[in-house]
Amino acid sequence: xxxxxxxxxxxxDEIITETEDKNLKTFKFVFLNPADEQAFKYEPGQFAxxxxxxxxxxxxxxxxxPTETGFLKFTVNKVGLVTSHLHNMSVGDVMxxxxxxxxxxxxxxxxxxxxxxxGGGFAFTTLRSTIVYLLQPENRxxxxxxxxxxxxRTPGMLLYKDELAAWEQRSDxxxxxxxxxxxxxxxxxxxxxxxxxxxQKAPSAENAxxxxxxxxxxxxFTQPVLEKVGFTPDTIIMSLEMRMKCGIGIxxxxxxxxxxxxxxxxxxxxxxxxxxxxxx
Amino acid sequence: MxxxxxxxxxxxxxxxxxxxxxxxxxxVRQGDMIAFGPVNKAEDLALPYSNTRLSIKSVFxxxxxxxxxxSLDKEDADAGIIKETPKEYPNRVVLGLRPCDAKAVTxxxxxxDNPQFxxxxxxxxxxxxxxxxxxxxxxxxxxxxxxxxxxxFDETGLDVLLTELPDAYxxxxxxxxxxxxxxxxxxxxxxxxxxxxxxxxxxxKAEQTLPQLDTAKLKDKNMMELxxxxxxERVQFACINCGACTFLCPTCWCFDIQDExxxxxxxxxxxxxxxxxxxxxxxxxxxNPRDHKVQRVRQRFMHKLKYYIDKYGDGPACVGxxxxxxxxxxxxxxRNVITLMNEYQTSAGTKA
Numbered sequence: 001x002x003x004x005x006x007x008x009x010x011x012x013d014e015i016i017t018e019t020e021d022k023n024l025k026t027f028k029f030v031f032l033n034p035a036d037e038q039a040f041k042y043e044p045g046q047f048a049x050x051x052x053x054x055x056x057x058x059x060x061x062x063x064x065x066p067t068e069t070g071f072l073k074f075t076v077n078k079v080g081l082v083t084s085h086l087h088n089m090s091v092g093d094v095m096x097x098x099x100x101x102x103x104x105x106x107x108x109x110x111x112x113x114x115x116x117x118x119g120g121g122f123a124f125t126t127l128r129s130t131i132v133y134l135l136q137p138e139n140r141x142x143x144x145x146x147x148x149x150x151x152x153r154t155p156g157m158l159l160y161k162d163e164l165a166a167w168e169q170r171s172d173x174x175x176x177x178x179x180x181x182x183x184x185x186x187x188x189x190x191x192x193x194x195x196x197x198x199x200q201k202a203p204s205a206e207n208a209x210x211x212x213x214x215x216x217x218x219x220x221f222t223q224p225v226l227e228k229v230g231f232t233p234d235t236i237i238m239s240l241e242m243r244m245k246c247g248i249g250i251x252x253x254x255x256x257x258x259x260x261x262x263x264x265x266x267x268x269x270x271x272x273x274x275x276x277x278x279x280x
Numbered sequence: 281m282x283x284x285x286x287x288x289x290x291x292x293x294x295x296x297x298x299x300x301x302x303x304x305x306x307x308v309r310q311g312d313m314i315a316f317g318p319v320n321k322a323e324d325l326a327l328p329y330s331n332t333r334l335s336i337k338s339v340f341x342x343x344x345x346x347x348x349x350x351s352l353d354k355e356d357a358d359a360g361i362i363k364e365t366p367k368e369y370p371n372r373v374v375l376g377l378r379p380c381d382a383k384a385v386t387x388x389x390x391x392x393d394n395p396q397f398x399x400x401x402x403x404x405x406x407x408x409x410x411x412x413x414x415x416x417x418x419x420x421x422x423x424x425x426x427x428x429x430x431x432x433f434d435e436t437g438l439d440v441l442l443t444e445l446p447d448a449y450x451x452x453x454x455x456x457x458x459x460x461x462x463x464x465x466x467x468x469x470x471x472x473x474x475x476x477x478x479x480x481x482x483x484x485k486a487e488q489t490l491p492q493l494d495t496a497k498l499k500d501k502n503m504m505e506l507x508x509x510x511x512x513e514r515v516q517f518a519c520i521n522c523g524a525c526t527f528l529c530p531t532c533w534c535f536d537i538q539d540e541x542x543x544x545x546x547x548x549x550x551x552x553x554x555x556x557x558x559x560x561x562x563x564x565x566x567x568n569p570r571d572h573k574v575q576r577v578r579q580r581f582m583h584k585l586k587y588y589i590d591k592y593g594d595g596p597a598c599v600g601x602x603x604x605x606x607x608x609x610x611x612x613x614x615r616n617v618i619t620l621m622n623e624y625q626t627s628a629g630t631k632a
Contacts, residue, residue: 003364003400004397004398004399004400005347005348005400005537005548006348006362006363006364007362009360009361009362032361051362052360053350053352053359053360053361053362053539053546053548054350054352054539054541054546055539056537056538056539057537058564079564079565080564083564093360094359094360094361095360096360096361096362216567241563242561242563242569243560243561243562243563243564245535245536245537246535246537248396248397249391249394249396249397250391250392250397250399250533251534251535251536251537251550251553252391252533252534252535252553252555252583253534253536253553253560253561255555255579255583255587257503257507257582257587257590258503258587258590258591259591263396263397275503275504276504277504277507277582279561279569279570279575279579280569
């Protein structure tokens with residue numbers, strides 16, 4: 001019986017500072033033991049515990065896509081003890097990754113549908129995983145239109161800027177990038193909050209599913225907009241954040257009604273969330 | 281399944297034979313309290329007793345436990361790699377626990393040992409531990425086990441059930457583990473039909489002394505309507521969030537994971553935690569989904585008495601041991617909360 005609390009050892013292979021405030025960095029990890037990489041089979045939307053000896057563990061959404069092999073990527077906001085320590089670590093340092101954990105965006109069940117992705121701020125990580133997965137040539141033909149609405153406070157606070165620019169050039173994905181305010185005169189995309197841009201672009205709800213991930217305030221105001229254009233609680237999919245420890249539904253911390261967010265979530269439809277206590 | 285008699289005069293023979301194959305734990309006196317501790321001879325057992333202060337859960341799930349270890353010495357090739365540390369799982373017997381505690385262990389099994397994930401330490405200790413329960417001839421005033429699907433002579437989760445007769449214990453084996461233990465044990469004699477009859481009478485008499493709470497309606501209540509009920513404000517009013525209830529409760533299993541470092545090495549440890557504490561759910565951003573005391577008090581009762589039932593189709597996750605009733609410094613009584621929940625109707629008069 002494998003010990004589900006024991007992390008796989010990994011080495012930091014690359015660190016990318018994503019945002020102008022330097023508070024968000026993407027860490028690329030490679031497994032020390034190739035067999036561990038084989039065991040770590042994941043889907044877009046899942047998360048893992050990043051585990052640092054002497055500091056602790058943090059649950060972070062997986063930003064890489066299962067279609068990218070040889071490494072894992074996580075984008076981490078500097079907030080507390082473990083994330084601050086991680087931000088000070090260097091390429092070559094050894095730490096742990098435990099997972100994959102939780103459920104995922106049900107992309108296999110969504111084949112044949114149009115996908116609308118709505119993201120805000122640094123919650124874009126598992127959405128990046130999803131987009132990379134959807135755009136993989138053998139996957140792309142299985143889905144209808146793909147629309148992405150992604151916003152950050154300023155142009156400098158957007159994640160994955162090079163990839164966003166590349167996706168903008170493609171004809172098989174409709175990108176609507178927006179910022180709350182543009183201090184850059186050369187900014188050529190949208191300006192406005194995510195709910196307002198969603199209303200303006202009014203993605204069709206016809207045969208479509210919306211995957212929404214962002215700060216609570218964005219979700220609060222985006223939800224009515226999506227419902228106005230015809231999305232229903234069954235076709236709005238969201239991912240929750242909770243304080244977690246074990247990540248496997250045992251330690252009790254992320255309990256929400258009948259669900260453990262770490263194991264039964266973090267991905268829920270709005271219909272499911274409507275029947276759960278709003279304690280998240 | 282067999283029954284034997286252990287004469288009180290032969291209890292030391294019985295114990296001595298157990299000790300040749302098992303570590304023996306039982307209720308022993310620790311200061312003013314009774315706790316599970318090593319038992320070497322019959323006189324060590326704190327008999328008669330009502331119940332231990334802390335429940336059986338620490339035997340399988342210690343309050344603090346080292347999970348892993350690691351080196352932080354940069355000179356060390358394995359620095360920063362978290363590793364399993366060897367643990368011992370001797371064959372153990374817990375002698376004389378109360379049936380409610382054994383029932384509670386089976387309720388926690390559902391969480392610790394589920395189809396998807398197994399807590400390795402809980403599972404190993406469960407496998408290597410044999411439970412010999414002692415039926416309660418005289419339940420306490422705070423006991424309500426028969427209302428919660430258990431009882432003073434409940435056999436759930438036990439390998440052997442003892443019933444105290446005037447000069448002996450009737451030992452009834454309930455599992456293959458129990459059979460094996462009784463087969464190897466010394467100091468036992470064949471039980472007579474008269475012994476069995478006396479034990480059955482003691483059981484019936486004890487059950488009759490217990491109050492009966494109605495819990496039948498909990499299952500069909502709407503979870504969100506109970507969640508939104510106004511009575512939580514009254515229930516939580518006096519609570520000081522001390523967490524005593526959660527620590528004493530045999531079915532509270534929540535824990536925290538922390539790293540502790542000394543010089544160039546460290547341990548990952550887990551500690552019992554409590555949903556009564558604000559830190560339990562505090563996000564790194566400062567957001568706290570259960571910021572208010574009423575939310576935390578509601579969480580504890582709803583988890584035991586509604587979420588568990590709805591999630592597993594079993595429960596409730598309370599065995600009526602009454603420890604929380606006895607220990608609560610402000611007299612919050614789960615029996616009253618059960619009745620409030622069971623009888624709750626929405627003001628609209630719809631089926632709640």
